[in-house]
Amino acid sequence: xxxxxxTAEAHVHRDDVGSRMGMWLFLFTELILFGGMFLLYSVYxxxxxxxxxxxxKELNTIMGAFNTAVLLTSSMxxxxxxxxxxxxxxxxxxxxxxxxxxLALFFLVNKYFEWTxxxxxxxxxxxxxxxxxxxxxxxxxxxxxxxxxxxxxxxxVGMFLIAIMARMTRRGIITHNNYVRLENIGLxxxxxxxxxxxxxxxxxxxx
Amino acid sequence: MEKHDYYHEHxxxxxxxxxxxxxxxxxxxxxxxxxxxxxxxxxxxxxxIIASFKAYLVLTxxxxxxxxxxxxxVFVIVALLFLGISFVLLFSDYSFH
Amino acid sequence: MSxxxxxxxxxGHEPSYLEYKGMHSGILGWILSTDHKRIxxxxxxxxxxxxxxxxxxxxxxxxxxxxxxxxxxxxxxxxSLFTLxxxxxxxxxxxxxxxxxxxxxFLPILIGAKDVAFxxxxxxxxxxxxxxxxxxxxxILLPGGPADTGWTFYIPYSVRTGTNVTFALFAAFxxxxxxxxxxxxxxxxxxxxRASGMSWFKMPLSVWSFYATAxxxxxxxxxxxxxxxxxxxxxxxxxxxxxxxxxxxxxLYQHLFWIYSHPAVYIMILxxxxxxxxxxxxxxxxxxFGYKFIAFSSIAIALFGSxxxxxxxxxxxxxxxxxxxxxxxxxxxxxxxxxKVFNWVATLYKGSIDLTTPLLFxxxxxxxxxxxxxxxVMQGILSIDIQVHDTSFIVAHxxxxxxxxxxxxxxxxLHYWFPKMFGRMYNVKLSKxxxxxxxxxxxxxxxxxxxxxxxxxxxxxxxxxxQFQPYHLTSTIGSWILVSGVLLMVYNMYRSxxxxxxxxxxxxxxxxxLEWQIDTPPIHENFKEIxxxxxxxxxxxxxxxxxxxxxxx
Numbered sequence: 001x002x003x004x005x006x007t008a009e010a011h012v013h014r015d016d017v018g019s020r021m022g023m024w025l026f027l028f029t030e031l032i033l034f035g036g037m038f039l040l041y042s043v044y045x046x047x048x049x050x051x052x053x054x055x056x057k058e059l060n061t062i063m064g065a066f067n068t069a070v071l072l073t074s075s076m077x078x079x080x081x082x083x084x085x086x087x088x089x090x091x092x093x094x095x096x097x098x099x100x101x102x103l104a105l106f107f108l109v110n111k112y113f114e115w116t117x118x119x120x121x122x123x124x125x126x127x128x129x130x131x132x133x134x135x136x137x138x139x140x141x142x143x144x145x146x147x148x149x150x151x152x153x154x155x156x157v158g159m160f161l162i163a164i165m166a167r168m169t170r171r172g173i174i175t176h177n178n179y180v181r182l183e184n185i186g187l188x189x190x191x192x193x194x195x196x197x198x199x200x201x202x203x204x205x206x207x
Numbered sequence: 208m209e210k211h212d213y214y215h216e217h218x219x220x221x222x223x224x225x226x227x228x229x230x231x232x233x234x235x236x237x238x239x240x241x242x243x244x245x246x247x248x249x250x251x252x253x254x255x256i257i258a259s260f261k262a263y264l265v266l267t268x269x270x271x272x273x274x275x276x277x278x279x280x281v282f283v284i285v286a287l288l289f290l291g292i293s294f295v296l297l298f299s300d301y302s303f304h
Numbered sequence: 305m306s307x308x309x310x311x312x313x314x315x316g317h318e319p320s321y322l323e324y325k326g327m328h329s330g331i332l333g334w335i336l337s338t339d340h341k342r343i344x345x346x347x348x349x350x351x352x353x354x355x356x357x358x359x360x361x362x363x364x365x366x367x368x369x370x371x372x373x374x375x376x377x378x379x380x381x382x383x384s385l386f387t388l389x390x391x392x393x394x395x396x397x398x399x400x401x402x403x404x405x406x407x408x409x410f411l412p413i414l415i416g417a418k419d420v421a422f423x424x425x426x427x428x429x430x431x432x433x434x435x436x437x438x439x440x441x442x443x444i445l446l447p448g449g450p451a452d453t454g455w456t457f458y459i460p461y462s463v464r465t466g467t468n469v470t471f472a473l474f475a476a477f478x479x480x481x482x483x484x485x486x487x488x489x490x491x492x493x494x495x496x497x498r499a500s501g502m503s504w505f506k507m508p509l510s511v512w513s514f515y516a517t518a519x520x521x522x523x524x525x526x527x528x529x530x531x532x533x534x535x536x537x538x539x540x541x542x543x544x545x546x547x548x549x550x551x552x553x554x555x556l557y558q559h560l561f562w563i564y565s566h567p568a569v570y571i572m573i574l575x576x577x578x579x580x581x582x583x584x585x586x587x588x589x590x591x592x593f594g595y596k597f598i599a600f601s602s603i604a605i606a607l608f609g610s611x612x613x614x615x616x617x618x619x620x621x622x623x624x625x626x627x628x629x630x631x632x633x634x635x636x637x638x639x640x641x642x643x644k645v646f647n648w649v650a651t652l653y654k655g656s657i658d659l660t661t662p663l664l665f666x667x668x669x670x671x672x673x674x675x676x677x678x679x680x681v682m683q684g685i686l687s688i689d690i691q692v693h694d695t696s697f698i699v700a701h702x703x704x705x706x707x708x709x710x711x712x713x714x715x716x717x718l719h720y721w722f723p724k725m726f727g728r729m730y731n732v733k734l735s736k737x738x739x740x741x742x743x744x745x746x747x748x749x750x751x752x753x754x755x756x757x758x759x760x761x762x763x764x765x766x767x768x769x770x771q772f773q774p775y776h777l778t779s780t781i782g783s784w785i786l787v788s789g790v791l792l793m794v795y796n797m798y799r800s801x802x803x804x805x806x807x808x809x810x811x812x813x814x815x816x817x818l819e820w821q822i823d824t825p826p827i828h829e830n831f832k833e834i835x836x837x838x839x840x841x842x843x844x845x846x847x848x849x850x851x852x853x854x855x856x857x
Contacts, residue, residue: 015421015496017275017276017496018421018492018495018496018497020275020279021278021279021282021421021491021492021495021496022421022422022425022488022489022492024279024282024283025282025487025488025491025492025522026484026488028282028283028286028522028523028526029484029488029522029523029525029526029529030526031286031290031526032286032289032290032523032526032527032530033526033527033529033530034530035290035293035526035527036526036527036530036531036560036563037530037534039290039293039294039297039560040534040545040556040560042294042298043297043298043301043553043556044553044556046298046301046302047301047553061239061242065235065236065239068235069232069235072228072231072232072235073228075228075231075265075269076224076225076227076228076269078269079224079268079269080221080224080225083220083221083224125541125542125543125544126541126542126543130544131550134551135550135551136551138544138550138551139544139545139550139551139552141544142543142544142545142550142552143545145543146534146537146543146545183271186269186270187270190265190266190269190270191270193265193269194262194265194266197258197261197262197265198255198258198262200235200238200258201238201242201251201254201255201257201258202254205238205239205242205250205254206242206250206251278495285519285523286523289523289524289610292610292611293527293563293610296611296613296614296626296629296630297559297563299623299625299626299629299630300559300614300622300623300625300626300627301623301626302623303623303624303625303626304623
């Protein structure tokens, strides 16, 4: 056994708990990244309560609620995908991962329609229509586009990450004996869901 | 000691996740209904309380926080405290303008 | 090269981490290495380069300020210089500094581990560091020039100015990400990879510092991430978040900015304090006084440091209640730092002092940090801050803590751990010469700023009234003395790595922590056998007494 192999092996000591710990710490950074924007939101809402109420009327509550349901369901399918791989049910796990991706895509398509509907009404950052409104309304939409936009970016990234996990599951890299990667991506996905759980009432349910 | 790190001591059944999902859907519906009712300022507080409970369910069940060691729970609390304190101190300025 | 290997390592077959041949050789073996020690060296090299760039900008600024009016540059250039000086020094030297270089190199060793928890993420941290650094300086070459907003990027100027602010914002964002990954790695490492028997209260105090720092890195940095991202979005899309013209609140920007940037200064100082706690016991030949107090004070500083941010904003129009609360909390945050200073001094008292270069830097740290810290407390008092805010008093204060504190702490660590890292010794006599140049130059450079700031000299001003000139002249001359010290130090370090006297002794200083029980320089996996910890750290007096008892019997 040459010395390179020996030391390479010795370095790869497996620690699933440590791996999840690292992921949780990363999730805190995401939580606080969005938390900063929630801080902004809360100050501006405090200062411009009426304008926020007015502006929120532009948003479609049913659409928002529906998207919330979609994302919550995708969280469940992701959690179930992990149970499946724990039970060595590879095909089921793969199926559930693919369903999660599909639901995420569905969420994004809905978002796309929501946004384009706004653009159609002349409401987008920097638009004349928007700038003619009161400060509070401009701020509301500024926060709306940035927060849901950044969230959407995280959904897209999540889709890619889950796709990679699906590939690894298919190729037998993720198995019932070694699935911490899938768990970690699951954790990420659940956080994306939690952020939306708070975004939904704050933007869609103020009326 | 390493062997314990490899596997979760107990794997969940499918059932608990489906149950929690049903709960989350119900709570979402509840939030929408409450928003439709005219209770003024309490809408926000109620909505946030329900949202927090939904997040709690996702954290403890979906994210397996309740089956991890206590360290993870302490971590989560520390992170939430940081956000919470920032919020409170920020409003020590803004609520007195 | 192999001849050097033979002289560096007398233990026969196990090569040091410098000679180790992994999957790649040559330069690839370094820039693709996941060995925490090599990554620490990579950081040291890149950090030193950026540090010298930052020093150069500071030198040029002081040259401009030697006389009122235009001396060597126009006002626009001056504004860009102080912006870049701040961005580079803060994000590329003081914040990453000690954790990235010495934390990476020594944290695993200090806890008896072979590497950090996530070695590949460690390497990614370094790549992000270099990328961020390049982004920060590349704007110098672009039309529009580098940012001129100050490193604080205050609204509304940061969304109005035509200079390349976005590059600076992205540089800071990328560097923040680098910092987050380092912090995340260190927390997991300390929790998961401590050697058997090393309970929390058997850890060396520098590990406590790195741990507390890591939490601030993970929790506070994302706030600046989102804040700067929002400024960039505001610049490019005119969204309306902070811009007052669109209804935004520029003071809210400042709140968010300082929610990170105040804890950031604790990211800067905590590791330096950890270094001081390591070095004093070794050269005072005494057990550290109040181990638990120092350990807990590290956590307390990290915690309280998150509560005081708005003391940077006392003149912007916050509510009286807010100002009162933040002023009060600022008084509180000084307490754990003071506890550390008392414990260090108590450790020195009646010790058998060995005035080595590391200890000289540490003593300077205590002196300079105390001045910086006390003036900080002064600034926390509302009535004083109204007078000194945005004057050079503030500039003096933060240079005393950041440079006199963290900077000198970094130099102390460098001169303490150099022989272990490189298997060579630097020129000690020369090191004492430039120590005094640095210390004397530092005080001539910055102390006058306290006085003229008190008398009304504003900061970030390119021009000034003639009555301030004697102070500026003194200060600029001080900068020349300081820079000569820096140059000699860089020369000594560089030359000694290549041609310094070879050191093979495991324990040149008589230290107690684990790095002094392994090979000099360390082998690839640090330990031939992971140790089992049975003693507390820093048992000098006890160990010496036991040794004497053995000798007698």
